[in-house]
Amino acid sequence: MGQYGLISRLLSPKYGGFLTFGSLASGKESASGQPTLSDLNNIYGLRRINRQTKVYGLIGKPVGHSKSPLIHNAAFREIGYDGIYVPFLVDNVKDFLDTYNTPDFAGFSVTIPHKEAALKCCDEVDPLAKAIGAVNTIVRRKSDGKLIGYNTDCGGAISAIEDGLVGITGSTGESPLKGRCFVVIGAGGAGKALAYGARDKGCKVFIANRNYDRAKLLADSLGGEALSLEQLNTFQPPRGAILANTTSVGMHPNISETPLAKDALRNYSLVFDAVYTPINTRLLREAEECGAVIVSGFEMFARQAIQQFLHFTGVGAPEQLMRDILVRSL
Numbered sequence: 582m583g584q585y586g587l588i589s590r591l592l593s594p595k596y597g598g599f600l601t602f603g604s605l606a607s608g609k610e611s612a613s614g615q616p617t618l619s620d621l622n623n624i625y626g627l628r629r630i631n632r633q634t635k636v637y638g639l640i641g642k643p644v645g646h647s648k649s650p651l652i653h654n655a656a657f658r659e660i661g662y663d664g665i666y667v668p669f670l671v672d673n674v675k676d677f678l679d680t681y682n683t684p685d686f687a688g689f690s691v692t693i694p695h696k697e698a699a700l701k702c703c704d705e706v707d708p709l710a711k712a713i714g715a716v717n718t719i720v721r722r723k724s725d726g727k728l729i730g731y732n733t734d735c736g737g738a739i740s741a742i743e744d745g746l747v748g749i750t751g752s753t754g755e756s757p758l759k760g761r762c763f764v765v766i767g768a769g770g771a772g773k774a775l776a777y778g779a780r781d782k783g784c785k786v787f788i789a790n791r792n793y794d795r796a797k798l799l800a801d802s803l804g805g806e807a808l809s810l811e812q813l814n815t816f817q818p819p820r821g822a823i824l825a826n827t828t829s830v831g832m833h834p835n836i837s838e839t840p841l842a843k844d845a846l847r848n849y850s851l852v853f854d855a856v857y858t859p860i861n862t863r864l865l866r867e868a869e870e871c872g873a874v875i876v877s878g879f880e881m882f883a884r885q886a887i888q889q890f891l892h893f894t895g896v897g898a899p900e901q902l903m904r905d906i907l908v909r910s911l
């Protein structure tokens with residue numbers, strides 16, 4: 582029952598259930614946690630599910646707000662892949678993975694607060710994800726059932742920023758990030774992913790964080806430098822610098838907030854914001870007014886999901902469909 586029981590309702594046809602209950606409309610449930618008939622059919626495609634259907638899902642707490650079931654299920658249907666993607670409300674990620682350990686459970690997305698604990702549960706971890714200390718994607722390898730961990734948050738954000746820079750510099754064959762100054766605001770999960778990704782591409786990385794000790798810890802771990810938020814206001818980076826906000830400042834409903842004063846934005850060639858609700862944050866609007874190229878957290882979100890889909894299925898994702906669904910849902 583409730584949110585924990587949603588998976589037994591959604592996976593009922595896979596395990597031979599004759600029927601599962603759905604409500605006619607949200608608010609009309611006859612028992613706690615019933616999905617609507619519309620969601621059962623239109624999001625989860627319940628009529629397609631059979632004993633062979635592979636199960637994927639989002640491990641997190643909370644998971645109810647996530648857009649991932651919308652986009653991954655639609656993408657499975659689009660390419661004719663026999664899979665279902667469900668929300669897994671999980672308290673303890675190790676217990677969860679030990680329990681759901683059959684080949685049926687083929688892959689997982691991982692979100693707050695489990696990205697670090699999930700890494701420790703993987704049998705093998707991609708080197709960049711290991712350096713970051715967090716995985717957001719786990720795939721069960723078909724040949725031996727081992728769990729392989731990746732971090733597509735990093736690749737999603739960094740590739741979006743590289744594409745934004747190519748718009749300025751043109752393509753030169755090597756990463757346009759190489760040799761640039763890359764300033765990350767925030768030292769949490771997204772901050773680490775951006776900072777390691779940028780360092781990996783040959784950037785000089787600066788970390789500015791509200792809690793200075795966390796900034797210092799992260800900066801020291803990757804050979805970068807730490808700044809306080811006060812120092813960031815007057816920081817003069819070299820030409821061509823990148824600024825990446827990885828805090829939740831400016832996120833809905835606090836959309837009038839911004840992590841850095843507009844005047845300071847003039848020092849950057851490209852400004853990225855991990856926040857994607859709204860897509861066009863105050864930071865991005867002001868950065869654009871200052872002449873910077875802007876890259877939205879929407880791009881990071883879309884690209885991490887697209888890369889994740891490739892890890893899950895081995896097949897390229899229907900990118901435009903996933904982006905269209907995501908835009909409509911925000």
Ligand code: NAP
Pocket residue numbers: 693734766767768769770771772790791792793795827828829830832855856857878879881882883885
């Ligand atoms: P997290 O691990 O909790 O880290 C939060 C960071 O934000 C910390 O550095 C924290 O500073 C800082 N922070 C929070 N509130 C602040 C405030 N009022 N003023 C200044 N700094 C503040 O969270 P996360 O997972 O990294 O997520 C951060 C943001 O990135 C969220 O908005 C999330 O939605 C977004 N995100 C987007 C994507 C995407 O795909 N676009 C992916 C992941 C995350 P302290 O250390 O001082 O507490």
